[in-house]
Amino acid sequence: MAKMKALVCRECGKEYPTKAIHVCEMCFGPLEVKYNYEEIKKSISRKKIQDGPESIWRYADLLPVEGPTFLGPHAGMTPLVRAKNLGAHLGLDELYIKNDTVNHPTLSFKDRVVAVAITRARELGFETIACASTGNLANSVAAHAAAAGMRAYVFIPGDLEAAKVLGNLIYKPNVVEVEGNYDDVNRLCSEIAGEHHWAFVNINIRPYYAEGSKTLAFETVEQLGWRTPDQVVIPMASGSLLTKIWKGLHEMKALGLVDDVRTRINGAQAEGCSPISTAFQAGRDFFKPVKPKTIAKSLAIGNPADGYYALKATAESKGAMDMVSDDEVVEGIKLLAQTEGIFAETAGGVTIGVLQKLVKQGTIKKSDVTVAYITGNGLKTQEAVIDAVGKPHRIQPSLVSFEKTFKMGKNGGGDA
């Protein structure tokens, strides 16, 4: 029996076939994949996973594709870095960085979700793939489409970082720059998706696409030696990543891969776009959309579609949410780079900034096994830090010039 039973409406429970649809016709609720867990449980095991490929596809039993052909074969299985220096700096005994800055092929966690989305899109017979994106998703869709030989349309806001724009153009998709912010792009794409028979990965393919984020939970648990962390800190844009990490942890428990889940889920946003964190701190279960204004452009979604579920998951897990200023984002990026040698994009600065805040507040305790999700690469958002990192020491090509600059003594050098 197939592992996917149906798509089911999260709100009213109505079931639909596993096609390219994302909204319940009756109540507009989101659709999600209903799995045949009894069947999956019979075959899945820690050993089977460990013997699988070094990619997200080792968890194919829990991903919404039929297989056996997987596009994006190298996504995932990024390092879980034991962050001893940053841990010591913050006062944490056991801190890990899940380092998706080195995901394949486009250096962000979006390579996971796109690998799943494009595989499913191909299975459903689509020839054109598209997305609405704050940047990283577009890069990943463009790269995967090039490799799969599919036509691609990527829609981006008009104010993206240069590297994220170039990171689309190089793969030669149709890059559509919309005059407006991400929420404008998203609305427009929802309307375009109604008119064209394309696989919009984060619209009509979203029930499948979003499931790819679960692999961040699966990998974390496996890489921790089949332990669930006590605390996780996750950046929030639409809120989807957070809800799927929560779901992934619970699937592992339901399938007997881990004994228990006591993980507290913590969400991180930037002050200039924090509709979800603001609602959480006010104790509300609904959010108010905002007009984003932050350097963390990859998180700049003012009308976060999964905000409601992110609030719920965080509350259920007894976690917390917080936000940091743009200055704290830059400091967070620098702190991670200078303690662990990992250069994160602005979303990573948000995560590290909020991690630091939660430790200071005592929400995350010294002995808590903590994982921070770093979802994108700093080379793509250089504008954010370019004025905050100093300049190289410019010298003449002579020993004198070097030693004068660095004031070398006999016992070795000092900093300039």
Next chain:
Amino acid sequence: MIKVRIPTPLRPLTKGLGEVDAQAHTIVEMIDTLNTAHPGIKDRLCDDTGELRRFVNIYVNEEDIRFLKGKETSLKDGDEVSIVPAIAGGSSCRI
């Protein structure tokens, strides 16, 4: 006259039309007018208490009505209204 763009899930109610006209001064009135012409549409957009459902977004000339006056937002001749489902993925822990 107001132009209303209809999302795919509601098109079975509008005989497949992606765009319909309506005469209305507010969003509330527009929904009632639509419901007269295309019975059933109000139940899809609003819950039992008459409030807009959580996953329904409505835009007047590209602006989210939550930045305006919600369903009391006023409409004038020539306005374009878009009804767009939120594209949440959702996630249940009812496994």
